[in-house]
Amino acid sequence: MDERRFGAEVTEIPDEVRVRLSGDLNARADETLAGAYERVVALGPRRMSLDFGQVGYINSTGIALVVRLLAEARRDGRAVRAIGLTEHYREIFRITRLSDFMEIVEGDAA
Amino acid sequence: MTALTRPIRRLLGRAAPPVEAAPASSTEPIAEPATADPAISSIGLDIAESDPLLAYLQSAPGPVDLARLELESPAVTALREAGVALIVPLVSQGELIGTLNLGPRLSEQDYSTDDRRLLTTLAAQAAPAIRVAQLVREQANEAAERERMEQEMRVATLIQQQFLPRELPNLPQWQIAAYYGPARAVGGDFYDFIEMPGGRIGIAVGDVTDKGVPAALVMARTHSILRAEASRSESPGAILARANELLVPEMPARMFVTCLFAILDPETGRIVLANAGHNLPYIRTDDGVVELRATGMPLGLMADIVYEETEGVIAPGSNVLLYSDGLVEAHDPAQKMFGFPRLRQAMTIDDAGSELLDRLLEDLHGFTGPDWEQEDDITLVTLRRASGVSQQAAEAPSLTTGFSIPGEDGNERLAMDRVSAAVADLGLAPARLERLKTAVSEATMNAIEYGSQGRADVPVDVEVEATPDAVIVRITDRALSGAVPDDAETPDIDLKLAGAQKARGWGLFLIKNMVDSMDVTTDGSTQTVTLTMARKEPSDG
Numbered sequence: 001m002d003e004r005r006f007g008a009e010v011t012e013i014p015d016e017v018r019v020r021l022s023g024d025l026n027a028r029a030d031e032t033l034a035g036a037y038e039r040v041v042a043l044g045p046r047r048m049s050l051d052f053g054q055v056g057y058i059n060s061t062g063i064a065l066v067v068r069l070l071a072e073a074r075r076d077g078r079a080v081r082a083i084g085l086t087e088h089y090r091e092i093f094r095i096t097r098l099s100d101f102m103e104i105v106e107g108d109a110a
Numbered sequence: 111m112t113a114l115t116r117p118i119r120r121l122l123g124r125a126a127p128p129v130e131a132a133p134a135s136s137t138e139p140i141a142e143p144a145t146a147d148p149a150i151s152s153i154g155l156d157i158a159e160s161d162p163l164l165a166y167l168q169s170a171p172g173p174v175d176l177a178r179l180e181l182e183s184p185a186v187t188a189l190r191e192a193g194v195a196l197i198v199p200l201v202s203q204g205e206l207i208g209t210l211n212l213g214p215r216l217s218e219q220d221y222s223t224d225d226r227r228l229l230t231t232l233a234a235q236a237a238p239a240i241r242v243a244q245l246v247r248e249q250a251n252e253a254a255e256r257e258r259m260e261q262e263m264r265v266a267t268l269i270q271q272q273f274l275p276r277e278l279p280n281l282p283q284w285q286i287a288a289y290y291g292p293a294r295a296v297g298g299d300f301y302d303f304i305e306m307p308g309g310r311i312g313i314a315v316g317d318v319t320d321k322g323v324p325a326a327l328v329m330a331r332t333h334s335i336l337r338a339e340a341s342r343s344e345s346p347g348a349i350l351a352r353a354n355e356l357l358v359p360e361m362p363a364r365m366f367v368t369c370l371f372a373i374l375d376p377e378t379g380r381i382v383l384a385n386a387g388h389n390l391p392y393i394r395t396d397d398g399v400v401e402l403r404a405t406g407m408p409l410g411l412m413a414d415i416v417y418e419e420t421e422g423v424i425a426p427g428s429n430v431l432l433y434s435d436g437l438v439e440a441h442d443p444a445q446k447m448f449g450f451p452r453l454r455q456a457m458t459i460d461d462a463g464s465e466l467l468d469r470l471l472e473d474l475h476g477f478t479g480p481d482w483e484q485e486d487d488i489t490l491v492t493l494r495r496a497s498g499v500s501q502q503a504a505e506a507p508s509l510t511t512g513f514s515i516p517g518e519d520g521n522e523r524l525a526m527d528r529v530s531a532a533v534a535d536l537g538l539a540p541a542r543l544e545r546l547k548t549a550v551s552e553a554t555m556n557a558i559e560y561g562s563q564g565r566a567d568v569p570v571d572v573e574v575e576a577t578p579d580a581v582i583v584r585i586t587d588r589a590l591s592g593a594v595p596d597d598a599e600t601p602d603i604d605l606k607l608a609g610a611q612k613a614r615g616w617g618l619f620l621i622k623n624m625v626d627s628m629d630v631t632t633d634g635s636t637q638t639v640t641l642t643m644a645r646k647e648p649s650d651g
Contacts, residue, residue, distance in 0.1 A: 024523070057523065060552055060616035067606050068613045088544035091468070094475075095623050096616060097603040103480055 004056060008036035016047040022054035025062030033065050037072060048073055050102075053084030063096055070101055081105055155192070157185045167199040168206045172230045173221070174199070196221055198233045202241035210236075263295045263323075264610050270296045270326050271600055273333045279303050279311050280627050281376045283426075285644060287467040289490040291436070295604065297487035298325025299434045300333050304340045306373060312340045312349075315491055316369035316409075317388065317434040324362065325487075332357065332367050332409065346371040346384035347406075347417040354386065354409045354417075361410035368408045370432060379424040379495055384417040389438070392457045393422065394429040399457045427497040429466055431457060436488030437470065443479050452477070465541075467492045496579065496644070512573040515554070517562020517587070522554035525572050525585070532574045533581055536645060546581060546643050549624035552617045553585045553639045561587020561637060580626070580645055586638040 006029035007022040017040050023029075040048050050066075052058075058066075073080045081103035085093060090106070093099045157164060163183040167174065174197045176190055189197070189211065198210040210233060215221060221229075270292075278286045288301055298318030306312050314336050318325040335356050339349045350371050357367065370391065372383035383391070387408035390401040406417035424430055433453070440448045456473050457466070467490055475482070511532050515521045529550045530543065538546065554570060562568035571586040601619045605611035621628050621641065629640045 027519075057551075059522070059548075059555060060620050061555075061614065063616045063620075064613040067603065071607045071609065071613070074607060086544075088541065088548070091541075091545075092548070092620065094471070096601070096619070101603065101607065 006032050008032050010036050010039040010043070012043055012045070015045070016049055017043050017045040018049045018051055020051045020054065023056075025052075025055050025058040025065065027061040029062060029065060033069060037069055040078075041076065045078065047079040047081065049105075050080065050082050051084050052082060052086075052089065055084075055089075058089055058092070063092070063098070066098060067096075070098065074101070079103070155185070155188050161185045164206060167197065167209060168201065168204075170199050173197065173226045173233075175221075196229075198229045200233050200237040200240060202237040205241075207237060207241050207244065260608070264605060264608070266296045266323060266326060267602065267604070268599075270330070271602075273300060273302075273330055275301070275303050279305075280629075281311070283496040284376055285492075285494040285496070285626060287490075287492045289467055289471065289488065291484065291488040292321075293436065293484045293487050294322045296323060296326035297321060298329045299436065299487035299489040300329045301432070301489050301491050302333060302336065304337060306340065306344065309376065310344075311374045311376065312346075313372045313374060313432065313491065313493075314340075314369060315388065315432040315434065315489055316367055317436075317487070317489070318367050319365050321487060324365070328361070328365055328367060328410075331360070332369065336369070336371065340371075344373065345419065346373055346382055347419040350384045350386050350406060350409065350417040351415060354407075354415050355413060357410040358413045366408040366410040372432070374424075374493070379426070379428075380421060381424055381430070382419055382421040384419045386415075386417060389433055389435065391433075392429075392431045392454065393424060394431075394457045395425060396427070399454050424493065424495050426495050428495055429457065430493040431466065431470075432491040434487060434489040436484070436486035437474060437490065439486060440474055440478050440482070440488075441485065442477050443481070448474060448477055466494070510573065510575045512571065514569040514571045516566040517558045517564065517568040517570050518566040519558060519564050521558060521570075522551045525554040525570070526551040529572065529574055529583055533576065536576050536581065538581065538643075538645065542643060545624040546583070546641070549621045549628070549641050549643075550583055550585070552621045552624075553583075553628075553641060556617055557585050557587035557637075557639070560591040561589050563590045565590075576645070578645075581643050583641045584638050585641070586636050589632060589635060589637045 004023040006024055006026070008029075009020040009022075011018050011020065019036050019040065021033075025033075050069075070080055080101070082093065082098075083105040085104065090099070090104055093102075093104060161183050162181055163185040166179075166181060166183075176186060176195055176197060179186060192211075193213045194211045195214045196212040198212070199206055200208040200210065210229065212221075212229075215225075274290055275288070278288060286303075290297075290299060290301065292299065298321055300314070300316050300318075302312075302314040304312035304314070314333075316329070316332060316336075318328045318332065332353065335353045336349065339352045343349050343352065350369065353369070361367075367386070368388040369386045370383060370388040371386075372381050372391070374381045381402070383402060383404055384406060385404040386406045390403055393400050393402060402420055402422050404418045404420040407415045431453075438448050438450055438453055442448075452473065453470070456470055459466075459469070470490060474488075513528055515524050515528075526547045530547050533543065533546070550572075554572070557570040558564060562570060568588050568590060571584075573584040573586075575582040575584070599611060599615065601615045602611055606613055618628075621639075625641045625643045627640075627642045629642075631638050631640070
């Protein structure tokens with residue numbers, strides 16, 4: 001499978017902002033993800049949902065980007081949850097303990 | 111001018127005509143201005159909490175004339191001696207936060223009604239401002255103290271990590287997995303693997319009463335003692351007895367250590383253990399789940415304890431679980447305890463070692479729910495002895511294949527997909543395949559970054575071998591930047607979120623958690639990372 005271009009679409013839904021991620025979450029996702037969070041900040045929700053339903057690959061640099069995003073959200077007092085993670089990436093979020101700091105929702109919607 | 115602070119209230123002022131108020135959150139005397147009028151002098155004195163002057167001022171409607179004040183008060187006497195004639199209480203939101211202390215008027219006349227009205231107005235306006243200044247300073251001091259404590263805790267966490275094994279023993283025919291989850295930044299649980307003569311392995315699992323820093327300090331000491339005693343004896347009972355003798359005189363009050371010490375002979379599966387009040391290990395055999403029983407008092411409670419030894423044989427295909435209280439004593443939102451029956455039930459499922467551990471943690475998190483605040487440290491160590499290989503060898507296909515990729519950023523995805531395709535027919539369970547793919551991807555990323563320096567003309571070689579027992583992937587790079595550093599700090603999400611550790615640095619951590627073993631060899635011009643993952647057992651489904 002070839003690398004798939006990363007995308008991040010920010011949509012406002014009641015009580016939260018959802019960031020729908022797609023493609024490969026690796027070093028190349030850096031600017032797109034940072035830009036998405038800027039839009040989230042402008043909307044100012046108390047909760048941000050990261051939808052990984054269309055993400056097929058996350059590497060360690062992608063994990064680092066999620067850590068950075070989480071740190072910024074926590075600094076801003078914003079709850080973060082992850083939806084649509086595959087079982088494998090839920091395991092990775094657990095062993096890296098990302099799941100201690102964000103709600104992990106099984107399935108692709110909540 | 112007066113400053114009042116808790117718990118000692120200190121009065122600080124100037125015994126002369128009208129003086130300015132100053133923030134009152136410090137007990138240090140306020141410095142005299144350089145141009146101070148020689149007629150103005152400052153005084154500083156402490157007022158005891160019990161001095162009736164404080165209660166009097168608290169409810170006084172305005173300035174208080176000291177000459178007319180009839181009060182048995184050491185503070186009043188001291189103020190009079192310092193030349194104070196009039197005290198104006200500074201009250202903010204019902205709390206006395208200071209006073210303005212005035213000496214006699216220079217005209218030697220009494221303070222007039224207008225003077226008093228002016229002073230009352232001044233006090234009403236100054237008191238809230240002084241209170242705000244006090245609060246700001248208190249908060250700044252508290253923030254600095256919090257930061258100092260957090261920094262100390264970060265250091266303590268790093269120190270404690272040094273006491274946990276950096277690597278698990280790599281034993282042929284054995285799968286060993288361990289989990290350590292402190293309830294706070296540092297904890298009192300520990301586990302250790304100690305190499306012993308004859309290829310045997312000492313295994314310690316312990317739990318110090320209490321949590322946090324006190325428990326971590328006792329844990330560190332116990333860990334050191336056990337290591338030292340294990341080098342002097344080959345008897346688990348003798349090792350615990352000696353550790354107990356050393357710990358008893360230095361154990362803080364109301365603290366003790368439960369500990370299980372086992373010695374495993376990987377060749378025969380024979381395990382000998384002694385127990386200092388710790389949870390009994392579970393062994394899953396063909397006949398069901400059994401406990402290995404041995405009795406003994408926890409370490410550090412009393413001297414001259416004899417520790418009973420017990421022994422057993424871990425047959426091929428059997429699992430062993432050593433664990434601390436934190437798992438069985440975890441509660442769900444309805445305050446129901448996880449408990450031993452649930453743990454025992456989880457043990458009945460035949461599974462590979464690392465998957466048993468994963469399943470236990472999944473069971474735990476499913477039980478406690480997402481909002482669980484971990485109550486106690488949790489330590490789990492699982493050992494699994496592989497089933498007989500001859501039967502597997504007849505059933506499991508084997509292969510060796512290899513390919514090269516350009517050493518260019520992003521090509522780890524290519525290596526991952528090609529390895530995935532190469533092992534597609536081996537029947538790896540989907541979860542194991544995903545872990546292998548992640549490990550291959552991360553190891554190839556390192557090879558590209560360090561071995562090829564991102565150059566497309568410097569290739570990375572990948573070899574996939576399937577033996578009857580395992581899938582082995584060897585990733586060889588040209589070592590342009592030397593070896594991949596393996597001394598990097600263990601990634602810690604708490605530190606990363608606090609900005610005390612950079613967000614990156616997950617690669618090696620992920621690899622080590624994804625496969626059963628990772629070995630690195632180098633011959634100067636190349637470096638090879640070998641990833642090994644056991645193939646599924648027939649019972650894995």
